[in-house]
Amino acid sequence: KWDDLRETLLRTVGENNFRTWIEPLRVVEVQDGIALFDVPTNFMGNYVAQNFSDAILHVLNTNGESVQRLSFQVPAEFGERTLSNTMPNPAPTVRREAPTATPARAGDAIQTAPLEPRFTFDSFVVGKPNELAHAAARRVAEGGAVTFNPLVLYGGVGLGKTHLMHAIAWELKARKPELNVLYLSAEQFMYRFVQALRERKMMDFKHLFRSVDVLMVDDVQFIAGKESTQEEFFHTFNALVDQNKQIIISADRAPGEIKELEDRVKSRLQCGLVVDLHPTDYELRLGILQSKVLQYQDSYPGLELAPGVLEFLAQRISTNVRVLEGALTRLFAFASLVGREIDMDLTQDCLADVLRAAERKITVEEIQRRVSEYYNIRLSDMVGPKRLRSFARPRQVAMYLSKQLTSRSLPEIGRRFGGRDHTTVMHGVRRIEELKQTDGQIAEDVEMLRRTLEA
Numbered sequence: 537k538w539d540d541l542r543e544t545l546l547r548t549v550g551e552n553n554f555r556t557w558i559e560p561l562r563v564v565e566v567q568d569g570i571a572l573f574d575v576p577t578n579f580m581g582n583y584v585a586q587n588f589s590d591a592i593l594h595v596l597n598t599n600g601e602s603v604q605r606l607s608f609q610v611p612a613e614f615g616e617r618t619l620s621n622t623m624p625n626p627a628p629t630v631r632r633e634a635p636t637a638t639p640a641r642a643g644d645a646i647q648t649a650p651l652e653p654r655f656t657f658d659s660f661v662v663g664k665p666n667e668l669a670h671a672a673a674r675r676v677a678e679g680g681a682v683t684f685n686p687l688v689l690y691g692g693v694g695l696g697k698t699h700l701m702h703a704i705a706w707e708l709k710a711r712k713p714e715l716n717v718l719y720l721s722a723e724q725f726m727y728r729f730v731q732a733l734r735e736r737k738m739m740d741f742k743h744l745f746r747s748v749d750v751l752m753v754d755d756v757q758f759i760a761g762k763e764s765t766q767e768e769f770f771h772t773f774n775a776l777v778d779q780n781k782q783i784i785i786s787a788d789r790a791p792g793e794i795k796e797l798e799d800r801v802k803s804r805l806q807c808g809l810v811v812d813l814h815p816t817d818y819e820l821r822l823g824i825l826q827s828k829v830l831q832y833q834d835s836y837p838g839l840e841l842a843p844g845v846l847e848f849l850a851q852r853i854s855t856n857v858r859v860l861e862g863a864l865t866r867l868f869a870f871a872s873l874v875g876r877e878i879d880m881d882l883t884q885d886c887l888a889d890v891l892r893a894a895e896r897k898i899t900v901e902e903i904q905r906r907v908s909e910y911y912n913i914r915l916s917d918m919v920g921p922k923r924l925r926s927f928a929r930p931r932q933v934a935m936y937l938s939k940q941l942t943s944r945s946l947p948e949i950g951r952r953f954g955g956r957d958h959t960t961v962m963h964g965v966r967r968i969e970e971l972k973q974t975d976g977q978i979a980e981d982v983e984m985l986r987r988t989l990e991a
């Protein structure tokens with residue numbers, strides 16, 4: 537139904553506004569006269585509340601509904617959960633600034649988030665998974681002739697993209713203080729752009745962004761699907777490349793894999809040097825922990841660290857360095873509070889939740905492999921088209937376990953079973969649920985398999 541209403545909104549707010557602001561909204565619920573939406577960021581929620589409340593309320597109420605209020609939230613996967621409410625018909629003259637916003641005055645230098653003092657090359661631990669990205673960052677930080685433009689750093693969350701970008705900025709500031717180095721997130725870029733539009737200061741905006749010597753835009757995937765922001769980004773990008781100014785970009789995946797990023801932007805990004813930060817391996821994690829411990833031992837003098845603890849953490853905690861650091865920080869704080877040595881017992885106590893969350897994730901592929909071994913059939917028959925009972929039953933067991941033990945949806949599971957339909961998966965899951973009640977052997981098999989998979 538929201539989909540139909542969106543059609544109407546598209547017509548009332550116009551194509552560009554729609555793509556930038558309305559399209560990303562997701563209806564969560566309509567209850568007690570309040571329509572609750574998920575938005576990707578707080579800023580967007582505030583902006584939509586200020587500018588499009590009337591239009592949205594209007595279309596919501598055309599179908600006899602009575603919605604009085606809109607409410608926006610940032611879902612947990614997008615960051616902190618915060619709520620912003622808006623009353624109907626907000627006075628159009630009252631401008632509520634987004635909490636993170638620093639208004640850019642014409643002629644001012646561009647305000648951006650300050651660089652994090654900790655994020656330097658000195659504190660960056662180099663290992664196999666990040667050595668290429670590190671080398672490329674070092675090269676750019678020398679500030680010599682522009683050899684690759686842009687430099688694109690990509691990789692999963694918490695693998696050091698922002699750290700490397702700040703390190704480049706610090707290094708450039710030290711070596712070439714005369715350079716105008718600008719670091720900002722893609723979200724900030726969008727915010728400035730929208731604000732310039734709103735205040736009719738596009739000339740200032742263009743001037744500011746085209747006069748930097750080094751432009752760094754972090755998390756560029758954020759502008760995917762935001763048409764006019766991408767357009768402006770593209771022009772800024774071209775203008776700087778034409779002037780032979782260095783551009784450094786980060787993204788959470790390879791440019792080619794960012795959906796809804798325009799092809800021309802993708803191909804621009806791919807023109808330069810694209811390097812990825814791989815998930816950390818055990819050695820890198822251990823190295824990072826050791827270097828952190830050296831820093832902590834200054835802050836917590838006299839704290840003892842039992843052998844094996846760091847190895848244990850490097851083994852058990854996921855590839856995300858932020859999680860690893862958080863665990864260590866908590867461990868040191870806790871140990872100094874209770875005045876105990878950091879040993880395995882303390883570690884297990886203090887980090888029980890982190891360790892549980894970091895437990896190995898079970899995959900559909902692994903389930904298929906274990907189940908076919910268990911029933912002594914070939915993996916190719918498990919995922920293949922044959923309908924023989926001797927293949928169909930293990931296949932259903934594997935589907936059932938996939939549903940139970942992974943977070944995959946039915947269609948996703950179906951795809952991994954030779955492209956089967958989600959209804960086939962649902963049928964399989966139900967069948968096993970029934971059989972577990974009536975067939976002792978099946979119940980035992982499933983239990984057995986579950987235990988070995990979870991071990």
Ligand code: ADP
Binds near residue numbers: 662861
């Ligand atoms: P990303 O931007 O890729 O999500 P960050 O750069 O914010 O990740 O890194 C997350 C945290 O992990 C930061 O505190 C950062 O200092 C730390 N970190 C990541 N990689 C390394 C590394 N190789 N050496 C030291 N610290 C690292």
Ligand code: MG
Binds near residue numbers: 697698699754
């Ligand atoms: Mg980052």
